Amino acid sequence: MTAAIATKGQVKGWCPGALRPMQSGDGLIARVRPRVGMLSLDQARALAGLAERLGNGHIDLTRRANLQIRGLLDEDLAKLQAELDRLGLIDADAEVEAIRNIMVAPLSAMGSTVRRIAADLERALMGDRRLVKLPTKFGLLVDEGGPASLANERADICLRVVEGQVAVGLDSRDGTYWLGACPPSTAIEIVVRALHTFLDSDPHRRLRDLPIEDQHKIHSALLPSLSALPPFEKTDGRALGMVQGAVGIAAPFGRLEAACLGRLTDLAADAGATELRLSPWRTLYVAVRDEAAGRSLLESAQALGLIIQADDPMLRIEACPGAPDCESSSVDTRGDARRLASLVAARGFAGSIHVSGCAKGCAKSAPSDLLLVGSAGRYSLTRGGETRGTVEARDLAAALAETSHG
The missing domain is CATH 3.30.413.10 (Sulfite Reductase Hemoprotein, domain 1)
Incomplete structure (x- = not known):
């Protein structure tokens, strides 16, 4: 589907999108939301080229595992949006784009339960027009634990794949409240039920800001479909260097230059990678062919000015x-x-x-x-x-x- 082209970006003060960019001191900012938390190497190369050609060459990694192209001009927006549409990185309209906020465990493999659930969540958000009424900062995450777990990240609805089940957690004033677990086959239906029950509350706010009685309504709508939680532990988030068949590489303050992203993409291909995986820590994860390829990639990334050590100040x-x-x-x-x-x-x-x-x-x-x-x-x-x-x-x-x- 060809995306609806937005008009000139003039409004400030919200999270920008590609269809609804935001004005800043260096021009317009367009946020690109990768599908299921990753970019193919071809997509990454193309984004680097777009940032160089249409923006000012600055690319920011965000705390919501997206990236932003900066320094765009109003007259170049249609070109950018057409290219993002060709790459499969844009939505049908700005309303859907604004609510497609899903963080995905960055070490989860292609074809894994985590990635399948994330893809199904995206389709659910895009296919249900009532859901465009969600607050634009409303977020979801799909985690699986491990050395780069999202467990300490905050989202309105959290899913955690554990022991063949999916744990379901809702945000509260005290952090994630884990309600119970369900089979992967029913996880999407449960999330959509939670979203509709949330939208029945008035006024619409972030889930953690709802009155207790409205939070309890959501709990009551979900609990009949949930079983007891399997045990799981919280683990730290960002991991750098070699980690579980991949490498973690951070950008200082989240800033990548277009030329740096292009070079990093070529290095990733040399290491046997097929995609770049984004994270909320402004860190990219790259699954590599073997440890030797990973070490070589890390050395080259460090030479580019990127961060590869967890103790970097x-x-x-x-x-x-x-x-x-x-x-x-x-x-x-x-x-x-x-x-x-x-x-x-x-x-x-x-x-x-x-x-x-x-x-x-x-x-x-x-x-x-x-x-x-x-x-x-x-x-x-x-x-x-x-x-x-x-x-x-x-x-x-x-x-x-x-x-x-x-």
Whole structure:
């Protein structure tokens, strides 16, 4: 089906799509949602070429396991959308696109139960017009545990494949509440029932924001179809380097340049890969032919400036695009974040850091030990919820020194 072409992107303030892009300081941002959490190598090469040819060459990996092409012009949107349609990476309309928010365990293999469920979920979302009324940030995930588990990620509805069953969890104010399990064959019907029951509530909010009585209505609608939960453990999420027949490679602050993505795709092909798998940790996973191929790919990725080690200090720093990419920012957040990364080890700072170009905190995914918020070329400092003054952008060493006392 050919996608409906959206008009010029002028509105700000929501998660952008490819059919409904968002204006930023460096032009329009179009978000591409890969099917079942992966891109074929041909799709990845094509996206790199589109970012180079129609955008400014900047590609961002997002916390929802998508990617964004930046620096687009209004007059090039139709070209972009036509190419994404050819690649199978666009939806029939912007309403469906906005709700196709599914994170998939990145190490799950093609043809696995996880991938089949994710594909069926996508078809269910696209085929039921009532579901376009879901909040645009409403999310689902399909996990299977293991070294790159999504267990610690937050989604409105969580599915976990375990011991041949599918555990079903719903988001609550206290995190995921696991209701019970079902056979894979009934998982989609149960999710759709949960979505319709959610939409019966008023007003429509994120699932965790519903009144307790509305949450209980959803529980009651699902419980008759669920059996007891099989035991399973939570495991850590992001894993880098060699991991379970694949390699994990992170992009600093989630930013890939088009040329870097193109080169990485060629390297992945040399290592025997057929696709790139996305994750919510701004990390790509590549299934490789063998360990030797994986080691070679990791060395080449590191030479490209990508992150392959779990103890890299840049992994402890989150930073929004900042100036000049974002017109709300007066500071070069990612340049400053790189300088902070070179300082943290020398200064003995072991915590997490978030660098925001303004008070919105767009890149902030979790509480951080040190928060820097830009305004008028300076940063205000907050540590542990306590304000610690301000610092000039040119003197970031003072930020760490200031927070190392008390």
